Amino acid sequence: MERVTYSERGVKKLEHFNMQIYAGEVMGLIPVNAHGKQAILKLLQNNLPLYDGYIYYGGELVNSWRESSRKSNRVSVIQAQNRLVNGMTVADNIFVLRQGFRQYVLQMSVLKKQLLPFMQDIGMDISAETRVENLSSFERVVVELLKAVVMGYRLIVLDEISIFVSGKEMQKLFGIMRHYTDQGFSFLYISSHFEEILPLCDRTGFLCNGRLQKVVQKADMNRKYLQECLQGYDRNVWGYPENGHRRPAGRKIFLEAALSDGKKLWKYSFYVREGECLTIQAQDDQILKSCVQFLTGEESRIVMDGRRRKISADKEIAVVSQQPTLTMIFPDMSYMDNLCMGLARRMPDVFSGRKIRASIRREYIPILGEEVFEGSVEGLSERQKYQLVYTRIILQKPRVAFLIQPFMGADMPHRRFIWEMLEGLLDKGIALILLSVNPLDTWLVAERTLLLDYGGILEERRELEEHKNSYQFMRGN
């Protein structure tokens, strides 16, 4: 991509953007903020009209400001969103659902034979007949990757996959990527965690406000350089353990839950203190899915301080789903109604009580701003939407709030903002339980981490100690 300037609805998403990805390399991309990231993904996949610049693929000019074909490039993007067709087998997705597949009568035995060498090459054992909805997230990523390889796509983009693939599986995936880079395939690996990018990527770019601010060679990605070029990040993120204050330990809340792996019901008991942040780190994506199903199920019940409670109906429990700015907003309702949805559990007449609503408005205008109450909820900025969701929880005043992957899809500034919002909830004495597969997401805010697998809690970690050590390592102490 050479001097690419690209606008959408009059907003410049990319400006004089330059990026080269060479054959057989893994290029890392750290979005310091999210501005322009989606535009890069769009332009890599489709040749959309450019305001300025040129895009080359395999050495050939495919898109320029003079002429845009609007055709697709042979680039595959793997994200949290499943791009395989559910209900069909792995073999169907890899071989049958692609352009140029000419076989009319399908023979599963032939497809199996075709798939076998690919699987053996990368040391995986996924049956060709498995339906894709039965795959784990890691297996799904591998199948999407294989599909791209089979289709001859030379560039594969992996966008924030560590939010749904566990650390152990990531190591395996890195091995697979290295296998294909040796064959000349290229990868663009997008992640907000440079701890992930450091060992994997040959070069790394920092995306900020639609521009690639810096591109660093792997050899230069040493501690000293990171300290220099990531001063802001350093101050805000690594400095967090020093800046963040810890509250005195509150009362213990004992919880008991039961998760199903499809065959057996596993019981878990743990505690969290009021005003404490606890991370539950799922060992893999399957157990995370079970946790999400449990927390969002209409009939799910949890034992809290000895009393069995329905999660969806109990006013002392709140659940914030992943990507809350998309999933927790009621786009057709007013800001005030959105805000009061949690409070309605405590005050059923909040929707008819003008005085209550006026008092909420008065109290929150200094924090939220007056303008948010006027317009449509859809028109709010991402930051305002996060604020809306978390303020709703504050109004509900639960004792325990479960947050499912709270940092998923958030860029650096939003991550910092989410930390602030979480701190706000902790200050109110609310116990927070963060659910995640990636420890990098949550370790700065959580005080303890429980490692969860089917069968039980494997380990309890005191995060403060750990990230103090990491912090000292990064600072060179």
Add this chain to the structure above:
Amino acid sequence: MSNEKQSSLRKIMAIRGMGAAITAFIGLIVIYVAFGLINPAVFSGQNIMNLLRSMSKYLLIGIAQSYILITGNIDLSIGSMVGMSAMVAATLMSRGVNPVIAIVVALACCLVCGVVNGFLVGKFKLPPFIATLGTMFITRGVAYMVNSNRNTDAIATGIGKEAGDSFQNIFYYGTTFGVYNTFWIALIFFIIFFFLLSKTRTGRHIYAIGSNIDAAKLSGVNVVATTTKAYLVSAVCSCVVGLILCAQAGMGNMEAGNMYEMYGVAAGVIGGVSPLGGTGLLLGTFAGAAVWQTLENGLNMIGAQVGIQRVVIGVIVVAAVLLDVVVRGGQFKKKKGN
């Protein structure tokens, strides 16, 4: 002061569905005036009275269907429930049962149907189209069976002429303050259900389910109970319309209420209730029902054929839905663009 007025006007216009409701009211005035200019009899007091009375059925059916549409579902059993209510009440009355008991029994039958619909859709997650298609056939079957597959005799033969006349006057022929009772009944139900939808927690939960069902669940909304409540409102309105039809004919007709579920959809959609759920005001449904009835009445009075009436109404319904889809599509694109 003027700033305050402007601000409250802005607030009113910011309410989702208000724009569509106001458009429907403007459309209503335009249609009414246009027909009046073609045939001045449209403006006559008697015609206005008749218009209000005929509109009442569509208003009640519109309220019923709007509640369901706002939750993002549909109720195909409304018309059959109307028929069942008319037949159950008429059969009982024609056999001498006290009208109040007959009404209570008819209401109970409809409420059972509402609960079944609510559970099938909310609890067992059946597609509402299929679930209510099933109950549509069941309730129509009950309407047929209740009097052994034939229409009932006149209700006066069972409860006597005086009681029969009273029943008919209360629900259809009688007037209060110069306006037919049918309209007052519809208006009372309109006010009650308007309040329920716009001023209560249940109302907000109904909107929340239609707007984002997953977020609603996480916000503590009991989806089964709320869906069931919406279907119960639908059942109550259907029952009242059944009683109105029974009073109008003075007997029970097995085919009463045929196609009314679609009239309900039309009234709601013309008034800006989104078939995609989450948006709409009963004020719009009021306007939608009035537009529908004014069109029927006006086309009748200018001597248009029934076929043309249907075509015109059909085009308006499609246009209204198209408008909703286009508006929502625009918003969706805008959201994605951001």
